[in-house]
Amino acid sequence: MLEKTLKSIEPFTSNVEKNSRFCIGCGEPATKLVKYSTEGAIIIEKYCEKCANAIEASSSLKDRS
Numbered sequence: 150m151l152e153k154t155l156k157s158i159e160p161f162t163s164n165v166e167k168n169s170r171f172c173i174g175c176g177e178p179a180t181k182l183v184k185y186s187t188e189g190a191i192i193i194e195k196y197c198e199k200c201a202n203a204i205e206a207s208s209s210l211k212d213r214s
């Protein structure tokens with residue numbers, strides 16, 4: 150499994166990604182773009198606010214260990 154590091158969580162700012170605006174975590178309409186950095190690439194995933202918050206929280210915990 151590829152190591153991903155949370156880079157940022159941003160609200161949607163444009164109508165890009167019109168075709169897939171659903172949270173990949175739960176299927177609700179997505180409102181956040183979650184960016185991860187991996188080796189040599191940025192990965193952008195779409196989540197609703199709730200899932201984005203959960204990701205942010207778990208990522209912070211990982212950073213401390």
Ligand SMILES: [Zn+2]
Binds near residue numbers: 176
């Ligand atoms: Zn969700």
